[in-house]
Amino acid sequence: MKIRHQFGLFAFIFGTYLGFMYMFLTELEPTLYDVLSEAFSNINHLPFNVSDECIDVVRYLDPGGDPKVVDLFLNKHAGKYPYIHLINYPNAVRVFHKMYHVLKHQFTFKRKVFELASQFVDLVGLDLQYEIPNPIFVGIHVRRIAYDHHLQITQNGSLVEVEYFKRAITALQDSLNLTNENAMNRMVFFVTSDDEKWCKRVFFDIEAVLFFPSDFYRKMPVVSKAHFDLCIMSLCNHSIYDYGTFGFWGAYLAGGHTILAHNIGTGNNTEVETIKQANLPNWHFIDAHPPPVEPKPDYSSLYRRV
Numbered sequence: 001m002k003i004r005h006q007f008g009l010f011a012f013i014f015g016t017y018l019g020f021m022y023m024f025l026t027e028l029e030p031t032l033y034d035v036l037s038e039a040f041s042n043i044n045h046l047p048f049n050v051s052d053e054c055i056d057v058v059r060y061l062d063p064g065g066d067p068k069v070v071d072l073f074l075n076k077h078a079g080k081y082p083y084i085h086l087i088n089y090p091n092a093v094r095v096f097h098k099m100y101h102v103l104k105h106q107f108t109f110k111r112k113v114f115e116l117a118s119q120f121v122d123l124v125g126l127d128l129q130y131e132i133p134n135p136i137f138v139g140i141h142v143r144r145i146a147y148d149h150h151l152q153i154t155q156n157g158s159l160v161e162v163e164y165f166k167r168a169i170t171a172l173q174d175s176l177n178l179t180n181e182n183a184m185n186r187m188v189f190f191v192t193s194d195d196e197k198w199c200k201r202v203f204f205d206i207e208a209v210l211f212f213p214s215d216f217y218r219k220m221p222v223v224s225k226a227h228f229d230l231c232i233m234s235l236c237n238h239s240i241y242d243y244g245t246f247g248f249w250g251a252y253l254a255g256g257h258t259i260l261a262h263n264i265g266t267g268n269n270t271e272v273e274t275i276k277q278a279n280l281p282n283w284h285f286i287d288a289h290p291p292p293v294e295p296k297p298d299y300s301s302l303y304r305r306v
């Protein structure tokens with residue numbers, strides 16, 4: 001899944017922010033441009049290459065580490081440095097959320113991606129038109145492959161289990177005030193994941209109308225699966241995901257209510273923190289793991305007395 005691994009993406013988004021607010025021009029690394037323009041049709045790109053002289057006077061900026069750096073730079077130093085090289089992982093949602101509409105425009109899916117994903121959503125809508133005339137589409141993204149290790153080393157965390165998604169569905173229903181059973185039955189879930197085998201194995205006991213868009217995709221794999229999945233999420237009315245930037249972007253582009261995890265481990269999770277700082281309306285954090293079960297008092301020794 002190429003998009004996910006492009007940390008430069010956030011540099012680009014931040015660059016777009018700087019461009020929007022301070023008339024900077026954003027130069028994308030060519031590989032990043034290639035990756036993004038494969039999925040999206042409105043990615044900005046300078047029609048020239050930045051010269052070596054420019055690179056020499058560059059100011060390196062890492063807005064990812066500390067949000068104060070972002071403010072300091074933007075408020076006091078903007079204009080002082082004509083060139084900024086954005087480094088590391090500036091996923092500063094709080095900052096770039098101010099230009100949500102610009103991002104929505106830049107991240108307009110390529111027509112062939114959009115058409116395939118829409119075709120799937122329309123087909124499901126048509127299929128359910130008598131049972132569920134007014135469906136509420138919910139994208140669920142499940143991130144797993146090699147992530148256990150990542151969560152372990154970054155925050156002493158571990159992967160969520162299927163019970164997380166059950167709690168998330170309830171939390172979403174609460175958030176939408178879907179109190180009567182009738183309203184709850186309007187929900188239609190689209191599950192995307194990097195480990196669909198796992199999802200198919202464990203999601204069967206979730207009582208919900210649930211689809212795996214990849215079953216449709218496999219018949220017509222004419223675009224990248226990652227682009228298709230992300231587009232499906234963006235078309236949904238609301239979103240549920242566990243963690244990771246792929247789920248974040250799907251939910252962020254969908255723009256509805258979102259349920260995501262926090263307290264994934266005992267350590268700090270910068271990704272979660274940056275999202276919290278953004279105060280996105282209708283984004284709700286629920287615990288990644290259930291509270292530990294109190295061990296039952298052990299009375300067995302009482303009975304062993306002679």
Ligand SMILES: *[C@@H]1O[C@H](CO)[C@@H](O)[C@H](O)[C@H]1NC(C)=O
Nearest residue numbers: 030045046047048049050051
């Ligand atoms: C920018 O540089 C790359 C190689 O470094 C080259 O392939 C490309 O054509 C250049 N683009 C422009 C607009 O000069």
Ligand SMILES: *[C@@H]1O[C@H](CO)[C@@H](O)[C@H](O)[C@H]1NC(C)=O
Nearest residue numbers: 155156157158264265266267
């Ligand atoms: C890591 O998390 C476990 C619970 O999952 C906890 O028991 C342990 O104390 C934590 N380790 C550290 C170093 O915080």
Ligand SMILES: *[C@@H]1O[C@H](CO)[C@@H](O)[C@H](O)[C@H]1NC(C)=O
Nearest residue numbers: 173174175176177178257282
């Ligand atoms: C749900 O109800 C609460 C309290 O009445 C209200 O503040 C909130 O806006 C409602 N949410 C939706 C999505 O209708």
Ligand SMILES: *[C@@H]1O[C@H](CO)[C@@H](O)[C@H](O)[C@H]1NC(C)=O
Nearest residue numbers: 121135136137234235236237
């Ligand atoms: C829900 O999503 C579908 C598919 O994108 C869309 O056609 C519909 O207008 C959305 N409903 C609402 C209330 O936004």
Ligand SMILES: *[C@@H]1O[C@H](CO)[C@@H](O)[C@H](O)[C@H]1NC(C)=O
Nearest residue numbers: 065066067268269270273274
């Ligand atoms: C976690 O990191 C965020 C952002 O850097 C910070 O605001 C917050 O205080 C930290 N929380 C803990 C418990 O260290």
